[in-house]
Amino acid sequence: MRGTVFTETLLGTVRLDGEPGERRVRLDLRAVADRVLLPHRTTPARLTGRVRIAGRADDPSAEGELEVSPVARRRIRYQLAFTADGRRLTLDGWKTVTALRPLTSMTVLPFTLYDGDTRAGEGVLRFPLATGLLPFLLGFRFPRREDPRAHGAPRWNGTPGRTEVWYTTLTDPETGTGVWLHHELTAPADGSEPVAHGWAAVFPRTGEVRHARFGPVPWTRPAEGFTAEGVTCSGGRLEGRAGDFRWSIAERPEEPPLFTFPRWSWHRPVLPAAQMLPAARASYEGELSYGKTTLKLREAPGASARIYGHGNAQRWTWLHADLGDGAVLEIVAAVSTRPALRRLPPLVFLRLRRSGRTWPRRPERSATGLLGLGRFRADLGLPTWTVTGRTALRRVRVDVTQPPERTLALEYRDPDGARAVCRNSESADARIVLERWWGRWRPEASWTLEGTAHAEAGER
Numbered sequence: 001m002r003g004t005v006f007t008e009t010l011l012g013t014v015r016l017d018g019e020p021g022e023r024r025v026r027l028d029l030r031a032v033a034d035r036v037l038l039p040h041r042t043t044p045a046r047l048t049g050r051v052r053i054a055g056r057a058d059d060p061s062a063e064g065e066l067e068v069s070p071v072a073r074r075r076i077r078y079q080l081a082f083t084a085d086g087r088r089l090t091l092d093g094w095k096t097v098t099a100l101r102p103l104t105s106m107t108v109l110p111f112t113l114y115d116g117d118t119r120a121g122e123g124v125l126r127f128p129l130a131t132g133l134l135p136f137l138l139g140f141r142f143p144r145r146e147d148p149r150a151h152g153a154p155r156w157n158g159t160p161g162r163t164e165v166w167y168t169t170l171t172d173p174e175t176g177t178g179v180w181l182h183h184e185l186t187a188p189a190d191g192s193e194p195v196a197h198g199w200a201a202v203f204p205r206t207g208e209v210r211h212a213r214f215g216p217v218p219w220t221r222p223a224e225g226f227t228a229e230g231v232t233c234s235g236g237r238l239e240g241r242a243g244d245f246r247w248s249i250a251e252r253p254e255e256p257p258l259f260t261f262p263r264w265s266w267h268r269p270v271l272p273a274a275q276m277l278p279a280a281r282a283s284y285e286g287e288l289s290y291g292k293t294t295l296k297l298r299e300a301p302g303a304s305a306r307i308y309g310h311g312n313a314q315r316w317t318w319l320h321a322d323l324g325d326g327a328v329l330e331i332v333a334a335v336s337t338r339p340a341l342r343r344l345p346p347l348v349f350l351r352l353r354r355s356g357r358t359w360p361r362r363p364e365r366s367a368t369g370l371l372g373l374g375r376f377r378a379d380l381g382l383p384t385w386t387v388t389g390r391t392a393l394r395r396v397r398v399d400v401t402q403p404p405e406r407t408l409a410l411e412y413r414d415p416d417g418a419r420a421v422c423r424n425s426e427s428a429d430a431r432i433v434l435e436r437w438w439g440r441w442r443p444e445a446s447w448t449l450e451g452t453a454h455a456e457a458g459e460r
Helices: 102-107 129-138 263-267 364-368
Strands: 004-016 023-033 043-053 057-069 075-084 087-096 108-115 118-126 162-171 178-187 195-203 210-218 226-228 231-234 237-242 245-253 273-277 282-290 293-309 315-324 327-335 347-354 357-359 377-379 384-390 394-401 408-413 419-437 441-459
Touching (some): 004 043, 004 108, 004 129, 023 057, 023 118, 043 075, 057 087, 087 118, 102 108, 162 419, 178 226, 178 231, 178 408, 178 419, 195 237, 195 282, 195 408, 210 226, 263 273, 315 384, 315 394, 327 384, 347 364, 347 384, 347 394
Antiparallel strands (some): 004 118, 023 043, 043 057, 057 075, 075 087, 087 108, 162 178, 178 195, 226 231, 231 237, 245 282, 273 293, 282 293, 315 327, 315 441, 377 384, 394 419, 408 419, 419 441
C-alpha cells in the first residue's frame, strides 16, 4: 500500500483580537496521509510545519490535521495548533471548493484563531500560484507503507557461504551510554552446519568499554527473527544474557523503513551484501545490566538494522546518526572483496532523511553517480574518517571521529573462514554539514554529535 506526502506554503494576514492592524502570516506545512490522495473521497492527513506571525509567533513544531474532501464535502479543512507569545493557539479554516470559482476556492483559506474555546483573531491565507505551484506539484510523493516488523524474518535459505545479521544500537538519554546488541547467523562456505552467535557491548561516557559474547551454537531455523542460547531478537523484543550482561528491551518503531542500499538489492540478493533499517528511527524501553551497573532505558533513541550477504567487505565504515527533530543519517562505505572491485575506491551509500524526505532520492546515486561521474567519496581511516559528496543542488560533508578509548575492537570469522575485525563505537563524534546551491553554496543545515553517533570501521 502507498500513502501520500506533500508540502505546501501559504501566505497571508491575520488581525488579532484587540489589535488595530493586520500582521503578516506564513505557513510552511507538510501533510502525510496513510493512503493515496484521490479527489473523489475524503482523505485525512497529519499536518506538521512552521507557523510565523510577524512579531508574535515563529513555531517550527506546529502540528494538526488536514481533511481533503474536494468532492464529497466540497472543502479542504486545516486545523493546526501552534505557540504564540506563550499561548497555545489553534488555526481552524477551510477552503470551500466550488465549480464556479475553482481556482480561487482551491487557493484561498479563510481562518479563525482560537485560544482554547475563545476566538483570538481571524485572517486569510493564499496559496502563491506564481512561486508555489511548481514546488508543490514536484513535492508530491507516494511512499510505500510498510510494517517495520515485516523485515524481521530470517532471509537465509540454506545456501552455504552466507551471513545474516540483526543488530541494534541505541543511546541511553540519562547516562549517555551507548549500547550495541549484535545477533548473527553464519553459514560456512564449506557446507558445514550454520551457527548463531553475537555479543552485547556498552560504551559509557566515562569508564571502560565492556562487552560479552554468546554462542556459537547451532542455528535452529526460527520462523521469526533471531533465537539462540536464550537470546532473542524478534517481534519488537530484545532479550538475553551473555557473560554478566542481562537485557530485556522493547522496541517502538518511529519511522518507516530506510533502505541504505537499493531496495531491489535487499529483495534480490545479487550484490555481495545489502543493509537496511526496518525502522529508520526507534525508541527503546527496558533494562540492561552488566556487573553492578543497571541502565533503565526510557525513550532511548536508536535503530535496528539488518544485513544479508556473503560476508564482510574488504574494508568498510558505517554510521548511524540520530540528528534530532526526526532527522537521521545512515552511511555505509565499503571496498568489495571481489578481485575485480577490490582496487576501486570505496562505494558510498548515504541516506539522509529529514522532514519526511530522503536524500539522495535514489540510494545508488551516492555510490555510482551519474554514468560514473559524481560518486560520493570516502576517506577511510581511524580515529577519523570522512565522507563527501554532492548532487546537482546539494553537497554534504561528514566527519566521524571514533576516540580510541571509546572504541571496541572485535574479531570474528566470515563464512569463507577469513578473519574480520570491526572497530565499533556507540559513543562516537560526528560533524555533518549540508549545503545548497543558490548561485553559490550556502549552508542549509549542520549537526554536531558529541558522543551520540554510532560508528564502525572494519577490515578483513
